[in-house]
Amino acid sequence: MxxxxxxxxxVDDNTIIGSQFEDLLTVGSRIFFQTHFYPLIKMQNSAREIxxxxxxxxxxxxxxxxxxxxxxxxxxxxxxGGMIISNRNRFEKExxxxxxxxxxxxxxxxxxxxxxxxxxEHQHKLESQFxxxxxxxxxxxxxxxxxxxxxxxxLRKAVFISDFLLSRLHTLDAAALADKLTRIIRCTTxxxxxxxxxxxxxxxxxxxxxxxxxxxxxxxxxxIAELNxxxxxxxxxxxxxxxxxxYADQYLLTHFFIELIRNSIHNRDNQKEILKIEISILETRKxxxxxxxxxxxxxxxxxxxxLDNGEGFLTDSSRVFxxxxxxxQFNKISIGMAxxxxxxxxxxxxxxxxxxxGSGVGFTVFFPTNQSSES
Amino acid sequence: xxxxxxxxxNVIVKGNGQQVIMFAHGxxxxxxxxxxxxxxxxDHYKIVLFDYVGCGKSDVSAYNIDRYSSLxxxxxxxxxxxxxxxxxxxxxxxxxxxxxxxLLAAVENPDIFSCMVFIGPSARYINDIDYTGGFSxxxxxxxxxxxxxxxxxxxxxxxxxxxxNQERAELTxxxxxxxxxxxxxxxxxxxxxxxxxxxxxxxxxxTMPCLxxxxxxxxxxxxxxxLYIHDKVKGSTFEKMNATGHCPHMSHPEETIELIQKFLNxxxx
Numbered sequence: 001m002x003x004x005x006x007x008x009x010x011v012d013d014n015t016i017i018g019s020q021f022e023d024l025l026t027v028g029s030r031i032f033f034q035t036h037f038y039p040l041i042k043m044q045n046s047a048r049e050i051x052x053x054x055x056x057x058x059x060x061x062x063x064x065x066x067x068x069x070x071x072x073x074x075x076x077x078x079x080x081g082g083m084i085i086s087n088r089n090r091f092e093k094e095x096x097x098x099x100x101x102x103x104x105x106x107x108x109x110x111x112x113x114x115x116x117x118x119x120x121e122h123q124h125k126l127e128s129q130f131x132x133x134x135x136x137x138x139x140x141x142x143x144x145x146x147x148x149x150x151x152x153x154x155l156r157k158a159v160f161i162s163d164f165l166l167s168r169l170h171t172l173d174a175a176a177l178a179d180k181l182t183r184i185i186r187c188t189t190x191x192x193x194x195x196x197x198x199x200x201x202x203x204x205x206x207x208x209x210x211x212x213x214x215x216x217x218x219x220x221x222x223x224i225a226e227l228n229x230x231x232x233x234x235x236x237x238x239x240x241x242x243x244x245x246x247y248a249d250q251y252l253l254t255h256f257f258i259e260l261i262r263n264s265i266h267n268r269d270n271q272k273e274i275l276k277i278e279i280s281i282l283e284t285r286k287x288x289x290x291x292x293x294x295x296x297x298x299x300x301x302x303x304x305x306x307l308d309n310g311e312g313f314l315t316d317s318s319r320v321f322x323x324x325x326x327x328x329q330f331n332k333i334s335i336g337m338a339x340x341x342x343x344x345x346x347x348x349x350x351x352x353x354x355x356x357x358g359s360g361v362g363f364t365v366f367f368p369t370n371q372s373s374e375s
Numbered sequence: 376x377x378x379x380x381x382x383x384x385n386v387i388v389k390g391n392g393q394q395v396i397m398f399a400h401g402x403x404x405x406x407x408x409x410x411x412x413x414x415x416x417x418d419h420y421k422i423v424l425f426d427y428v429g430c431g432k433s434d435v436s437a438y439n440i441d442r443y444s445s446l447x448x449x450x451x452x453x454x455x456x457x458x459x460x461x462x463x464x465x466x467x468x469x470x471x472x473x474x475x476x477x478l479l480a481a482v483e484n485p486d487i488f489s490c491m492v493f494i495g496p497s498a499r500y501i502n503d504i505d506y507t508g509g510f511s512x513x514x515x516x517x518x519x520x521x522x523x524x525x526x527x528x529x530x531x532x533x534x535x536x537x538x539x540n541q542e543r544a545e546l547t548x549x550x551x552x553x554x555x556x557x558x559x560x561x562x563x564x565x566x567x568x569x570x571x572x573x574x575x576x577x578x579x580x581x582t583m584p585c586l587x588x589x590x591x592x593x594x595x596x597x598x599x600x601x602l603y604i605h606d607k608v609k610g611s612t613f614e615k616m617n618a619t620g621h622c623p624h625m626s627h628p629e630e631t632i633e634l635i636q637k638f639l640n641x642x643x644x
Contacts, residue, residue: 022594027510028517030594031570032525034621035403035471042625043407051524053517062524089524096523282580284482285447296442303482 008084010057026053026060045069062089123295128348130291135345143198151194154187204342211371212250216243216281216304219250223257237261237277244283246302246369248347256343259336260363264308269359276309286366290350300369307362312355321353377459384425384456385432392420395462399453401471402569405431408470411628415636423460427452429561438561446472446572450479457487466639468492470624471595472569475577482580490584490642492635495621496604497596499573506575509597515570522566526559578607585611586638588623588631595621612638
């Protein structure tokens with residue numbers, strides 16, 4: 001280091017030899033040195049016109065620096081040459097300050113902020129509408145399928161058996177007659193159950209959420225009590241005792257877990273002595289926009305993970321949440337999972353199901369930490 | 376869609392192995408900074424390199440202010456690349472701010488990662504009550520000032536913010552040469568997101584093997600911070616390096632490689 005620089009920095013030979021280059025810099029410049037300057041020199045062996053602030057005896061010393069690295073057989077020499085640019089720096093500072101003021105004025109423009117807020121609010125409404133529309137579309141398709149297919153089958157059978165009865169009215173004995181009538185009743189009961197299912201779904205659809213602060217362990221305890229499995233040695237549900245608080249409809253959330261646990265019990269792996277269910281929750285941030293392309297706002301969510309060691313679902317995981325389960329392993333009129341999905345959607349949350357490697361079912365559920373509902 | 380993402384983030388896949396190892400660059404540079412380290416992994420791993428949107432040779436026009444105003448937005452880059460590559464059981468190696476970006480990605484989707492390697496991580500740069508991050512607000516304002524002074528020569532820094540500067544290709548080209556970053560405005564924003572972030576609450580949510588590489592005398596991520604992360608991430612491994620500075624993968628690649636390989640050989644996942 002030459003005398004000029006030593007004088008300007010107020011250091012002497014004894015203190016300077018053996019110290020690191022970055023020790024001479026102000027803190028901000030030291031970060032810049034580590035994140036930009038060093039990688040640059042390392043990769044290109046030179047750098048031109050880099051601005052750094054050195055620590056001076058009274059004030060910082062602004063310097064424009066050139067660096068050249070010379071490699072020899074056994075050693076490396078680094079040459080630095082720079083000039084103090086106090087005057088230029090002053091002008092530049094004014095420029096930067098002007099830019100900052102201009103940006104600030106733009107950012108603080110009250111009208112602009114109001115418009116931006118309004119836009120954001122509309123974006124949220126739009127997102128909510130998008131989701132509702134998507135959900136309604138899915139429901140409509142399913143209900144259509146139920147009407148055209150699921151309800152048709154028992155109806156067709158009932159008509160067929162009735163026709164048969166009418167044509168043989170005089171030849172059938174009482175026992176045969178009773179048998180046919182029982183079959184007609186079975187068909188109509190099946191239809192009635194399907195319609196009741198739809199009605200239950202409709203009720204959920206029109207229900208307004210009542211928000212409560214939720215402590216998950218309390219909700220789980222209630223769900224377990226409701227299912228009457230506390231003392232069942234064959235079922236083990238584990239969860240943490242103290243959890244992050246979030247806002248949701250407590251009644252619906254309890255039913256959400258009742259349905260999930262019921263589903264696990266239905267699909268337990270009989271080879272295993274104990275049905276194990278693990279539920280955990282953590283707080284994180286997630287983009288609130290799902291259906292609006294290229295829109296981002298990272299808000300607080302709780303992420304609930306639900307795992308069991310049951311059979312897992314053999315069907316395609318995207319069909320788990322359908323209103324009527326057509327696979328053998330689900331009770332045909334159980335709409336539990338579809339209910340669960342609707343409950344989550346009403347809270348503007350998301351639920352994903354998957355069969356976990358090895359065995360069992362896993363659900364990952366996100367609920368917004370604060371109150372936000374579809375309406 | 377997946378092709379678009381691979382192009383957007385300038386994703387490079389190389390190596391002769393099956394096991395995926397993903398290297399994520401820190402603030403201030405791009406995937407080039409891994410070039411001293413990656414050759415050691417080429418024989419046995421599939422190496423994934425990329426640039427975050429707004430860095431290196433990524434597609435700057437994909438920069439979205441809302442998305443990248445949070446480290447969660449950068450974590451989306453990581454997750455989207457993994458999805459585009461259909462990669463699983465990924466070993467994630469993140470330098471500096473990428474450690475926390477990787478952490479957020481791993482908390483959001485733990486199933487696709489097998490373990491994490493953090494090089495010079497920090498959960499929060501600014502000092503707080505009962506926490507030493509190493510910097511005050513004023514220090515970081517100082518960094519922004521130094522950056523401003525270095526970027527002042529770039530026309531689009533002082534001009535109204537124009538994110539898409541395709542018609543100024545020669546300018547972009549020159550910038551790549553000098554700062555490993557394509558756009559000073561984006562770099563400044565990235566600096567703010569990086570140095571004003573606070574991920575202390577997220578640390579305990581990580582549920583996989585994790586190696587913390589701590590340099591000696593790291594001015595950006597001091598040892599207290601590394602130990603803090605080690606304390607909060609359950610079952611993490613802490614290695615104090617002989618390497619000094621903040622970029623051991625550039626200054627001391629051998630030691631960096633050795634410690635990563637030692638960890639990978641010991642870890643069962």
